[in-house]
Amino acid sequence: MPIECEFLGGGHEVGRLGILVKTGKAKMLFDYGMSATDPPKYPMPAPPMDLMFLTHSHLDHCGMIPWITSRYDIDVTSTSTTKKVAAILMEDSIKVAASEGYPEMYGKTEVKQALGRFNEVEFGDTLTKHSVHVRTHSAGHIPGATMYEVTGKRTTLVTGDLHTLDTRLVSGAKPVKCDNLIMESTYSGRNHPDRLKTEYTFLKKVHEVVDRGGKAIVPAFAVGRTQEILLLLKDSGLEYWHDGMGKSVNKIYLEEPQHLRSVKRLRQAVTRGREVKNYHARQRAHEGEVIVTTSGMLDGGPVVSYIEAVKDDPKSAILLTGYQVEGCNGRKLLDTGTMQFHGVVEKVECEVQKYDFSAHAGHDDLVAFAKGCSPEKVVLMHGDNREPLALSLRKEGFEVLLPMNGEKFAL
Secondary structure, three states: OOHHHHHHEEOOOOOOEEEEEEEOOEEEEEEOOOOOOOEEEEOOOOOOEEEEEOOOHHHHHOOOHHHHHOOOOOOOEOOHHHHHHHHHHHHHHHHHHHHOOOOOOOOHHHHHHOOOOEEEOOOEEEEEEEEEEEEEEOHHHOOOOEEEEOOOOOOEEOOOOOOOOOOOOOOOOOOOOOOOOEEOEEOOOOOOOOOHHHHHHHHHHHHHHHHOOOOOEEEOOOOOHHHHHHHHHHOOOEEEEEEOOOHHHHHHHHHHHHHOOOOOHHHHHHHHOOOOOOOOEEEEEEOOEEEOOOOOHHHHHHHHHHHHHHHOOOOEEEEEEEOOOOOOOOHHHHHOOOOEEEEEEEEOOOEEEOOOOOOOEEEEHHHHHHHHHHOOEEEOOOOOOOOHHHHHHHOOOOEEEEEOOOOOOOO
């Protein structure tokens, strides 16, 4: 009996992922997120299902889970780290919707209800229901990120977001033998620069900015990226502050050492830095050398006030550490040298640089991962330019599927 699948979102695009998989008697949903665009984009409505699995806590994978659990009697399987961080991001999405005037898809009551439906697992665990065995593996993307190996008559691996190289924060994912591979393709056609060279170049620039009397403002995503940057700054000899939502994520990660490469190193990175705990500390941080803060795309968060304070200072620098989506303040800054402050677009005179600290596998790494899994079929998802990766995989002899959202397909 074939495995029936459908993308409710995130098939031919990056974001709002939702994957329906029906094998034997079990109907499963993997992830159910929203895209944090303006306005937000949501997946297609999900039908009733028997099992639900969350790969990780980023909003484009977890953001619509309260919508699901408020409508269906369903548990959500994830690691404990994923559950805790998802709680922060789902609650924050309510605040963002209210402040921006977006439709309210759920409230705090629904988030609390959703968190009560989580079934926590660890890497290497196997869950058996409806004659289907589901085994968990590390995805290497952020702490707690999980790949799910579904075994019935055939084995299907759902990667979620994937990174195969070791970073300072987490170890890279390892291939899992399977018949079908449902794999992300965010960086199809693109490879990342050497990570160690990127780290060296970043630190060199931070020192350069401080030595010339400027301040280094480092916008960073709260989940994963903030911690990577703190680990990088840990032994730099620089005074660095950390502010924004990343502080809450730091605490969660330190409570969940099983999902880190080294809890000792992360604790050192957090404690050697100076945490902004109140208004007075934030005022002192403005006088600091280096400030790591949210939001990573410069759309709100403390980073806006920090940049506003240095925007006319050519000695200071804004060092972007993550992807800047079309339409966000960070992309505007890169493209035009301007940024929006309190609804007003202003010129930014300080230096702007961008560094690739991606937590996604690059093109060649994805090809190598697929070869290690040795599947008969590969389904590419979570990508807006899947064709280059499909071509490379077909050259390796794989049958590759590129389904669109809403298109049913069989494995």
